[in-house]
Amino acid sequence: MPVPLHALLAATLALAPVPAGGLDASFGDRGKAYADFGAGRDTEIAADLAVTGKGQVLAVGTVETGGVSRWAVARWRRNGALDHGFSGNGRAVTAIGDSDAAHTVELRGSGRSLVGGTSDGRFALVAYRADGTLDPGWGTDGVVTTDLPAGAATVLDLLLLDDGSVLAGGIAGDRLAVAHYGADGELVDVVTSAHPFAGTVNGVEVQPDGSLLATGVGVTDDDGVRGVRTEWVDAAGLPEPGFGTAGGVTTYAADSEGNLGNVVRHQPDGTVLVGGSAYGPGDYRYQMLLRYLPDGSLDPSFGRGDGYTDDLFDYYSQADDLAVQDDVRIVAVGWAAGEDPHRVAVSRYTAAGVLDASFNGKGYRTIAYGEGSPTVASSWSEGRAVALAGDRIYAVGGVRFGVGKHDVAFVGVRLGR
Template structure:
């Protein structure tokens, strides 16, 4: 209405102020939300590796806020894995040794919950190499800085404690008076002596030289070696020693770089048993590799059974560093049967560095390192097959020194946490080309590096290094299955020889399709006894007057009992056994000569499949899950499947088991005489039980899920009430998660619902006291304002 005016103009002013204040509150809430969202989402990893090991194929150990890294790895005869490196405690770096079980968990029986740490002097103490003695003791080589860097040897008992029978309280310093020294390699001789190789940087930056030192088993210098136990590899130019190999005859091959023309050149030299230069090797004891580029170095060296040498390193091609692999005869001469020239160079078009090399029982070369990709640095595992390494042809330009295979068909595969198979990015090798398998593993979308590797008797490969998964470098140990040279997929139908006993060979299939509550396995049963029996009878009756009748009579006496039931047994303890209905215990008698070859004598013929046995948590006891504190939850202790009868291959579905729990599995066969025989054993861990969050965000490695899991472990599990809530959640969550996982709209809704919980968990776990005080103060200040607005 014209001429109308508000009789109370102050109301409009008040309303305007309220709207302005409301908008300010909304803006600050949006900014707060976005900051936390972006912080949480940064660096998100998306997928997985070999799911039967650790968490999605790899394990990560974060010591804190500093930079931690593995530099060497060694297997024990019992299948456990020892890694050494360094961790940053915020002030200095400490030497660190960790031991892992075959399943990826830290071995709690080793040192302090699986990890030994040590510091010498006031500065950094680092580990760079490790060797396992025949008695199980662990020898670690590295350096200690107490004003000057000195090489240090530390020996631990098999239990992870300092070995007081070695030198002074388990450690030996090799003082160098003219510079800073670092150890890069350690080896143990057949007699128990210890060899360590490294590099000395002379004081005042006056150059570098190499050294190899030898100490006796008690840690005292071996004065018969070199000069008072040390062989100095000094030339008129710089020398660096990065690796050491021990020949069967006791001679040593040291590898690294030599700079006769002021440019580092990859090379090797050989020492006699007494530490003197072996002039019969290469040219006057040295073999330098003529690589095209502006500098090169060897990082690792390996020997085959014939004494031939294989080295890996990197060369600067003018644009970036690239991996090379070279083969030399035992005399230090390039082997032209390897690729036509003796040298292979990586065809990758960005920086890639091979750090370590080994050989499997089939003669294939395995190389670990890192390659630069669009997501940063990724771990790589390179395999050069023994049967294809000789197919490379050198170009005319470099035929005398190297073969560059930029045009060869290297099979490049990339795997991510979550993948069950590698993606082949290139065509297969054509006839006459080198068939190279290269797997790059992206763990964190940031920096992942492989520094060391080892191969187990069954072909399983462990690669050790570091990952930036948690924002800073942390210990990382990856496992590739036996086929890792060509694939990162799990689920092969076999694993080696299986177990032969009672006339049958049982082969347990690898574990596949692992879920939170189930997995698939199976086995193959082969009858070798019948033919063996027939051959024996034929030989026995060959001189009989009536061979046919003799054979019939003989064969009838050694006929095998039949397989009346087959399947797999599984349990939370090693060597699970078959149980008949109503039976709690079994007689487990080891009567076979092969590893893990026991037979169970069962006194009944009841072959009814037994339901999973469950451990019930009571008010007075709780059970421990591998990656968290204890909480109340029912654990399926053991069980078995029934999958027909007779010989041949069969599949088994394991179901109704406990989330995030390690299980041992082996195939079994119940024979007609009541004997139960078993195959080889596999282990796996079911998926983690952060069900709804994992289903909503799509991966257990999603940082939203990681934050919630950490909140579960550090906050919820700290008290009995929280443990009860977690137990109840784990009981109810799977069905809801399965439904959410099927529909994108439900995943979106679940994400929206979970975001406040993620923000709360992140705020509690990741922010410092000052931030907490500021946010709470702001909240308290805004609350009265909210009341006035309302």
């Protein structure tokens, strides 16, 4: 039987090489895929993603309607179409409490996943089976929530251990917190930091030894400027004595009027990467990456020679997530805004912290819905998370369809690397 022409074209596209920074035309609509959770939503935004061994893209985040927020999960097939083998239509909305938000996801094998976030101010974890239904072997009907006495709590990172147990890291009140759960979701232990975080936490990374790296924005100094604040606490919740001063460091970009960190990544060589932004002068916002040596001092071999790099893709730009390739080049995802609509921004840096010109010819690419289309435009789109799989870069976030419209959806993007 002859193979249909459309199947041959799809196979050809799937196998075609994609240049670094180029949108993968074999994925969704010219490299972009969408998951709309229904009309009337005020917000639909993906916060994290995972790529399965089958090439499926699992995105997790939050949908909100009338002030009520819910846990949301979407799965796309390898070609960017919604996977109807997941929850019947590729989308699942899970209500845990009255105010829910999903922030992070990890794969558990055999198509299963574990998602972490918050529900009514509690640590929350939800386990899904491959078909999108809740996993009854985890917690109570697939759900675990944990009250932390330090205050309102949110899971921001998950780490699955070899024995099947889970470390969930995040923030509780003004303290960093790590909870250890058994393979069935039973709570084993909770550790909160001995001292408050000196500022506001935006991102954390759980380490295999149970220690926790966190970054955010520090307290205001005498000149009214807030710096990037990064702290490291050990498995007992005590400051890592070898990192910075009492386990923390605050960094101010030159001539900046404010700085923030959104994502932190510990590297195999002991260095620590942080991504975020620096403000102004002139009311500009620059995407900023920093690299610290193991002792918390800025790495003089990185960026401009002073440990950080700040790049302006438009009037405003910011990094919200980072991934590091095997060749140690750094991929950042976030957003850029200015005269053009607010857009997803994906950039790549060399190991030395310099924009990599082999990526889209200039080191970055900004992406709006309708790019290349004369009829469809977007008033707003934003990247929140990035993942690497094979020779592709994947990013997820949110999109608002049409200038002046309020239809919103998860967005997924695939590019060559």
